[in-house]
Amino acid sequence: MIETVETEAGTARLTWHRADKPRFVLAASHGAGGGIEARDLQALARTLPAHGVTVALVEQPWRVAGKKVAPAPKTLDTGWRGVWPALAGPGLPVISAGRSAGARVACRTASELGAHAVLALSFPLHPPGKPEKSRAGELLGAGVPTLVVQGGNDPFGKPAEFPGGDFELTEVPYGDHGFAVPKRAEITQDRALEIITEAVARWLTALG
Numbered sequence: 001m002i003e004t005v006e007t008e009a010g011t012a013r014l015t016w017h018r019a020d021k022p023r024f025v026l027a028a029s030h031g032a033g034g035g036i037e038a039r040d041l042q043a044l045a046r047t048l049p050a051h052g053v054t055v056a057l058v059e060q061p062w063r064v065a066g067k068k069v070a071p072a073p074k075t076l077d078t079g080w081r082g083v084w085p086a087l088a089g090p091g092l093p094v095i096s097a098g099r100s101a102g103a104r105v106a107c108r109t110a111s112e113l114g115a116h117a118v119l120a121l122s123f124p125l126h127p128p129g130k131p132e133k134s135r136a137g138e139l140l141g142a143g144v145p146t147l148v149v150q151g152g153n154d155p156f157g158k159p160a161e162f163p164g165g166d167f168e169l170t171e172v173p174y175g176d177h178g179f180a181v182p183k184r185a186e187i188t189q190d191r192a193l194e195i196i197t198e199a200v201a202r203w204l205t206a207l208g
Contacts, residue, residue, distance in 0.1 A: 007082020009075050010061030014086060017057070019049040024095050024116065024204060027087045029058040029080065031100030031122070032070035038099055040121050040149075040179050043193040044200060051201045054090065058083055060102075076105045084113050093117075095204070100124050100156070100177065103148075104138050111143035117207055118146040119200060120167075122177050125157025140165045147203045149196050151175025170199040 001016040015036060026048060030036050036057040045055045060079045062071055087094050093116035096106040103120035110118050126133050146167035150159045152174050159171040172195050174185035181192045
């Protein structure tokens with residue numbers, strides 16, 4: 001089911017993948033360079049409903065409007081706040097999730113919006129080649145249970161670069177920022193996606 005939501009940043013769009021007897025709503029947004037067609041978001045939408053988790057894939061207003069470049073972080077946060085009432089509408093705990101820029105939004109707004117937990121896919125710890133420009137503060141400031149899923153070869157921050165903190169981290173071996181794995185890798189692309197969905201399903205089960 002597709003739902004449009006008016007926000008102060010423009011019209012957002014939610015694509016719902018509903019579980020029969022949901023325990024959570026996992027709301028996941030895209031990054032600054034792509035949409036909800038991202039392989040990890042689609043894999044979660046396919047698999048999590050069978051685990052009792054309704055998935056809402058969230059398209060930020062700039063994507064719905066057909067723009068190619070994401071706006072400033074505060075505008076992304078405004079769009080996310082605007083869709084939150086619709087995400088919380090089913091009356092279930094909401095897991096705030098996103099990939100890349102969407103993961104930053106989820107972390108920045110989690111406490112304010114009352115998110116049950118945060119799933120950060122390909123968290124952009126720093127711009128490529130600029131580890132001194134760390135965004136670890138956003139991740140560490142989420143204030144709720146947090147799972148980071150990171151590609152082993154992500155130029156925005158490899159797993160070993162992450163600081164210690166109150167979050168869990170799952171590595172997808174060989175994965176880049178989009179969790180693509182090279183053909184020479186010891187795992188297939190399908191296996192890389194399974195690592196993501198299995199880790200998220202386990203983490204959600206542990207949340208209760």
